[in-house]
Amino acid sequence: MNWATIPKVELHLHLEGAAPPEFIRQLAREKNVELPGVFDEKGAYRWTDFAEFLRTYAAACSVLQGPEDFGRLAQAVLETSAGDGVIYTEIFIAPDICGGGDKVAWGEYLAALTEAARSAQASHGIVARFISTCIRNHGAEAAENAARLSAGTAGEMLTGFGMGGEERFGSVQDYVKAFAIAAEAGLEITSHAGEICGAESVRETLEHLPVSRIGHGVRAIEDPELVKRLADEEIVLEVNPGSNIALSVYDRWEAHPIQKLRDAGVPVTVSTDDPPYFHTDMPREYRRLHEVFGWDAEDFRAINLTAAHAAFCDEKTRSEII
Ligand code: ADE
Numbered sequence: 001m002n003w004a005t006i007p008k009v010e011l012h013l014h015l016e017g018a019a020p021p022e023f024i025r026q027l028a029r030e031k032n033v034e035l036p037g038v039f040d041e042k043g044a045y046r047w048t049d050f051a052e053f054l055r056t057y058a059a060a061c062s063v064l065q066g067p068e069d070f071g072r073l074a075q076a077v078l079e080t081s082a083g084d085g086v087i088y089t090e091i092f093i094a095p096d097i098c099g100g101g102d103k104v105a106w107g108e109y110l111a112a113l114t115e116a117a118r119s120a121q122a123s124h125g126i127v128a129r130f131i132s133t134c135i136r137n138h139g140a141e142a143a144e145n146a147a148r149l150s151a152g153t154a155g156e157m158l159t160g161f162g163m164g165g166e167e168r169f170g171s172v173q174d175y176v177k178a179f180a181i182a183a184e185a186g187l188e189i190t191s192h193a194g195e196i197c198g199a200e201s202v203r204e205t206l207e208h209l210p211v212s213r214i215g216h217g218v219r220a221i222e223d224p225e226l227v228k229r230l231a232d233e234e235i236v237l238e239v240n241p242g243s244n245i246a247l248s249v250y251d252r253w254e255a256h257p258i259q260k261l262r263d264a265g266v267p268v269t270v271s272t273d274d275p276p277y278f279h280t281d282m283p284r285e286y287r288r289l290h291e292v293f294g295w296d297a298e299d300f301r302a303i304n305l306t307a308a309h310a311a312f313c314d315e316k317t318r319s320e321i322i
């Protein structure tokens with residue numbers, strides 16, 4: 001199988017988390033910004049655990065300073081995804097990072113990102129949509145502001161709202177209002193849960209937030225009743241196996257629950273999360289799924305169909321990627 005050319009639908013990719021280290025170093029040089037501790041001796045991102053990953057991520061983001069930088073980044077990321085065989089991608093962006101939560105700035109950032117997405121579609125054929133996220137460890141007030149900005153810009157390109165960041169911070173209930181604002185505006189909803197925290201985090205998310213998908217969700221496997229509920233309610237999991245292994249959620253590919261979840265009837269999809277941080281990309285994820293679980297072209301076709309059905313896009317776009 002040619003892992004780069006097999007078509008792929010990716011639903012979970014953080015824009016800043018997809019920035020190659022060289023891209024961040026180049027911007028740092030242009031702006032004369034020092035980035036102490038961000039890179040290791042080989043030039044890769046330096047982090048050892050989830051908390052440090054989030055700190056390194058935030059530090060690297062400090063060189064992304066205006067709409068033009070984000071437009072450049074989106075263009076580079078989309079070109080890489082297209083080269084990896086991705087035909088449709090959903091990219092997480094964050095009002096807290098794009099303009100620090102300011103309304104005028106957010107509009108300008110979104111315009112630059114939209115332009116990059118249209119240009120990548122014209123030049124590389126890849127179709128992209130954006131999911132705006134709040135950052136859990138920035139608190140409920142910042143989340144509500146992010147939701148209001150997202151609600152005001154919901155449309156053809158900005159189609160979803162979600163939450164990333166430190167899963168151990170606060171409680172899901174604190175974010176009910178933010179998600180209600182976003183859902184009310186017609187944005188489709190996903191949220192990170194069951195990545196760092198266990199099944200209870202997934203259960204709380206289902207209980208309190210209007211999600212149709214969950215970012216990661218893999219630790220639901222720790223509760224068989226919850227697994228059955230995910231299957232019965234057809235809650236789609238955006239699974240990122242390479243990310244989970246890099247962050248030591250599982251110690252090796254063989255221990256990853258994606259196959260068990262799939263066997264239990266949970267709709268699973270495959271994405272990369274933050275590829276350069278986790279030394280992965282879509283072809284590598286597919287290759288490992290083939291090597292470890294024996295997934296073949298038919299399995300990949302099936303998970304891509306699941307992803308296309310769960311995609312936050314209009315029906316015309318969906319019919320074009322199926
Ligand atoms: N933001 C970027 N990557 C993330 C991850 N894997 N979990 C939570 N928030 C994130």
Ligand code: ZN
Binds near residue numbers: 215273
């Ligand atoms: Zn993520």
